[in-house]
Amino acid sequence: MKNIKLYKSLEEFISSNQSSKKEYYLLVAENCEFDYKKLKETNISFYGAIVTQVIFNDSNYDNGLISCELEDEKINLIEDLENPQLKEKDYKDANSLMVLLDGLSSNISTFLDSLFNVLPLNVEILGGGAGKLTLKQEPVIFSNKGIYENAALTISKKSKLFIGVENGWEFLEGPFMVTSSNKNILKSLNFMDAFEVYKSVVEEDSGLKFNNAFETYKNVVEKESGKQITEDNFFDIAKSYPLGIVKFNKEIIVRDPIAKDEKGNMILVGDLEQNSTINILKGNKKSLIASSNNAIKKALESNTEKLEIKNVVLFDCISRCIFLEDDFKKELNEIKKQVNDETLFGALTLGEIANNGNEYINFYNKTCVVGVLC
Structure with a gap:
């Protein structure tokens, strides 16, 4: 992923990229006026999810969207979490994986178990649950093919990913x-x-x-x-x-x-x-904010080879933001100050996803999951 940008509106994104031949991954804040049909009518190739809020550097937004230009990533759209029909060949070259799924689905564990079974050893995984604060299940996962509920996107990368997970409760x-x-x-x-x-x-x-x-x-x-x-x-x-x-x-x-x-x-x-x-x-606000600092430190310390950091992705629970209120800014600052000039991007989610090497994939709530992409 490269050229990660924050747009104030879908119209601004379309206007800036309608002639592009690139492929984009989009995180759309729930209050963004998202006209899927209008996006589909363009020549833009896209995948994405609707989330409660988006994160860009040291701020969070309930409007607008983030676009990430895809490079060598392989994206799979899973239209039904209850019957995911995953194939090992689709993930055979993956060293890291990002997952966005319907956070209000009742089939999350079924899907994550199926995903774990087709992944190579030592794949690092992080992600989160898409959905809106209405807590009403509706279509939130999309691509040029359609927009779905009870669905998921997986983004496979050959590059390294280092993860930190903390909750502070x-x-x-x-x-x-x-x-x-x-x-x-x-x-x-x-x-x-x-x-x-x-x-x-x-x-x-x-x-x-x-x-x-x-x-x-x-x-x-x-x-x-x-x-x-x-x-x-x-x-x-x-x-x-x-x-x-x-x-x-x-x-x-x-x-x-x-x-x-x-x-x-x-x-x-x-x-x-x-x-x-x-x-x-x-x-406890103090312990939650401190946990975000611990999460990014764990991720950075896992990069023992000192590989060049391309960017940092964060999936943080929307209920942590609601609980911390104005102090949520401090949580983002704790992470951003550890990563210098690298872009920090991500989403406030309905549940967070992470694993550690060969361990099972966990679905968390109220947790800070941060990944260093190298």
Whole structure:
């Protein structure tokens, strides 16, 4: 990728590139007046995604778009995440991979598992979930071929990519066992057997009643925040209190609660497997900002060969931006000051994607994922 530019509007992008023979990758902010039909009628070759906001250097924008001129990258459009039909030959030369997918799809884990199985060893992967803050699923992945929901774009590169992943969220309450869930719907945190002992301790100390997943989460957050959660303000409160999946290596993968369904179950961004162990987490602005600094440092330190840096890509969660408010500028500054004159670009997303070499591909929420492209 080269010649990365920020445009104020789709019209400005078309006017500047309508006679170009290049191929472009586009990140379009959700408030950009995006007329897909108008773009398709041009001679421009394009792939892209609609995201909540775009990032360019030390600023974020809810309008406009970013264009990246493609070089030797190979792009695959996956039209259906439930049946991705991926082929090893399409990724055989890849050393790094960027993924943009429908962040509100219920098939994200299915797709990422399928993708992992066709990739060569040691491929570094990063990406994020496309979609709008309306949290209503709609077509957000596009190319000259069409515009789709429940879809993805993968961008394969022969060049090196070095990744840093951090979230900065802190423990509040837990652990809890997920005893009933279905993809991104969390139904129950009730434990049986050995956990009943732990359950009784928590109830005695906090007065919580483990009725269902929403009530458990609601009680903890209301106790901590002093605020009453209703369906109308669920997301506004939940942005400060994500769930953290506890992995065997002690890594915490964050899940974002975004709503309650008609049955009282919690709707999350991303899947939560039954029998997972989770904690309820709490936001702290200082720790979140520091985590972004740690993420870019990890990425830079991974470049042990000191390869020339071409640019830096960031996928950061929109709910981190909402939580940090005006202080989100500090998060971007923490990253930008570490990369000198290299262009920093990316998106605020509904979920973030990263792996580490031969490890499985993880889908995160409320996390800062930064990649150094060399």
